[in-house]
Amino acid sequence: MIEAFRHCHECGSQREFAQLHPDPGSCPDARDGSCPEWICGACGAGVLVALALVPLDRAA
Numbered sequence: 748m749i750e751a752f753r754h755c756h757e758c759g760s761q762r763e764f765a766q767l768h769p770d771p772g773s774c775p776d777a778r779d780g781s782c783p784e785w786i787c788g789a790c791g792a793g794v795l796v797a798l799a800l801v802p803l804d805r806a807a
Contacts, residue, residue: 753785757792764794
């Protein structure tokens with residue numbers, strides 16, 4: 748599991764966060780499989796670290 752320390756807005760301090768889908772290519776919500784979701788180990792608050800950009804289909 749991939750872990751990192753980040754500021755948790757719910758806890759109000761630095762906490763250890765773990766990536767929701769840590770295995771490369773295992774995230775079902777991202778095209779490249781790289782998971783942007785991190786979970787606070789203390790309170791369970793979720794954080795999106797990266798945004799997935801999806802091109803708009805202007806023809807529709």
